[in-house]
Amino acid sequence: MIKLTLPDGSAREIEAAQSAAEVIKGIGMGLYKAACCVKINGEVCDLRTVIDSDCQFEVCTFDSLDGKKTFWHTASHILAQAVKRLYPAAKLAIGPAIENGFYYDFDLEKPFTPEELEKIEAEMKKIVKEGIELEKFELSPADAIAKLKEMDEPYKVELCEEHADKGEPISFYKQGEF
Structure with a gap:
């Protein structure tokens, strides 16, 4: 299991490596449609980035500077x-x-x-x-x-x-x- 820690401190687990886009789809399609990029351990990454280890995970929409x-x-x-x-x-x-x-x-x-x-x-x-x-x-x-x-x-x-x-x-x- 791969543990993703979200900005509010809650955790989400995924069974195997997958793209940030797939993770976001699992959270909700509304969020996926609004997503522009993600931050993984504080680093801005595109939605195709594969998440394959535990990390801090944040979805950035147009509401954020990133x-x-x-x-x-x-x-x-x-x-x-x-x-x-x-x-x-x-x-x-x-x-x-x-x-x-x-x-x-x-x-x-x-x-x-x-x-x-x-x-x-x-x-x-x-x-x-x-x-x-x-x-x-x-x-x-x-x-x-x-x-x-x-x-x-x-x-x-x-x-x-x-x-x-x-x-x-x-x-x-x-x-x-x-």
């Missing part, structure tokens, strides 16, 4: 995917969550018009409705840089090079063709 940051991070990926679908020549820069939302820098020949922003928003809604599975994977800094060069994303290469000296793996999230 939930908001996770939601906005995913929304920035959806925005980037929508832009790349509509404007394949666009180069991606950064798209971090900030205090009250997120932003994304794109390199294009000209700025987006209000009409183009409406098309991008419509494409984002379409992507969400597609229910695309998110897949996380990690690459070594050298492999990440090579992959991003192959994808012709010079700003992402630059970001990876800044982190490469730490030697830590670089996280990627794949959603459909993006």
Whole structure:
């Protein structure tokens, strides 16, 4: 048995390792639908994280800062995917969550018009409705840089090079063709 200690001090036991999403579904579908991420022993993790040992377990919804940051991070990926679908020549820069939302820098020949922003928003809604599975994977800094060069994303290469000296793996999230 694996013991999960919840924020209120109560415990929940699971018989075998399972994803945070499956644990949350076992607690309740309402909570599962509202969940943005979890904290395992105080560390923010995505819902695909497998729980295989006793831990402190907390579900974060959009009502929490960690939930908001996770939601906005995913929304920035959806925005980037929508832009790349509509404007394949666009180069991606950064798209971090900030205090009250997120932003994304794109390199294009000209700025987006209000009409183009409406098309991008419509494409984002379409992507969400597609229910695309998110897949996380990690690459070594050298492999990440090579992959991003192959994808012709010079700003992402630059970001990876800044982190490469730490030697830590670089996280990627794949959603459909993006």
